[in-house]
Amino acid sequence: MTLRLVHATDIHFYERPTFGQFSPKRILGGANLYVRGRVTHFNRQVQAQLVDAMLAAKPDAVVITGDLTAEALPSEFAAARAALAPLLEQIPTLVQSGNHDVYTYGASRARRIETLFAPWMHLGEGGLARFARPGLYIVGLDPTRPHVLASGRVPEAQLAALPDALAAAPDDAFVVLGLHYPILDRDGRVYEGLSHGLLNARALIDVLAAAPRKPDLILHGHIHHGFTVPLTLGDVTVPICNPGSGGYADMPARHRSASFNVYVLDGPKLLSIERYKHGPDGFTLEPGGAYASGR
Secondary structure, three states, rough: EEEEEEEEEOOOOOOOOOOHHHOOHHHHHHHHHHHOHHHHOOOOOHHHHHHHHHHOOOOOOOEOOOEEEEOOOHHHHHHHHHHHHHHHHHOOOEOOOOOOHHHHHHHHOHHHHHHHHHHOOOOHHHHOEHHHHHHHHEEEEOOOEEEEEEEEOOHHHHHHHHHHHOOOOOOOOOEEEOOOOOOOOOOEOOOOOOOOOOOOHHHHHHHHHHOOOOOEEEOOOOOOOOEEEEEEOOOEEEEEEEEOOEEOOOHHHOOOOOOOOEEEOOOOOEEEEEOOOOOOOEEEEOOOOOOOOOO
16 A cells, blocks of 8 residues: 655744843744744745645645744744644644754743644553554654753663564554654764754664664654765665755745655655755655655
């Protein structure tokens, strides 16, 4: 049975905070957005076209690997929920949290992303997500936390539960592991830096290497420029894919644009990757094939 799995990430809906919503981290974040010009890096028109393009790709399922918002404001989550409504209401979808979705301790404690997206997060005990469709089985990790250096850490309980969660997949299913943070960078190095890194990425690799059932594909976001890299787990090689930000404004001079991926699956096989990039004609297939542009 051939399936089409759509993957988007880092859409980053932004709303200006009210005076009462400023916190020390949002002040720093606002300075980053305005002084460095990042407030112009994301575009509502592109975000709307992203939803239309994902629907037009005729997916059997969708996974969004985090960072729906810029600063985890209620108004940003509301904007994301409204924009994504046509997709969420028509297509089976897994929504995961990104570090910007738990941007402050208040947003994290309130589990703010769950107020509007809980039905699509498929969370179980310990925060591990399981999302199953005929022929497809996705396990989701949540390493996000409101840390000033934007680093993540997979909770020990999730690491311990991961092998059994992977082993529970039907024999004929295509198995996906989804998380917001990369495990490896585009050069194949472990992505464990104190700033923005996944601090226990090596521990996660060790767990996957020892697991009786390996994922067939690993999906993530966090880095806004897309790339794919192989992860070697003993005698098994697992592709890791990041489509790049789905909400980017077009910046041709900087070779930046929004993108999303479509994975064509057949049982436990990955048949192909289609990568759609935004341009003057909206989202179209990347010329030369997925990742031919190098970013």
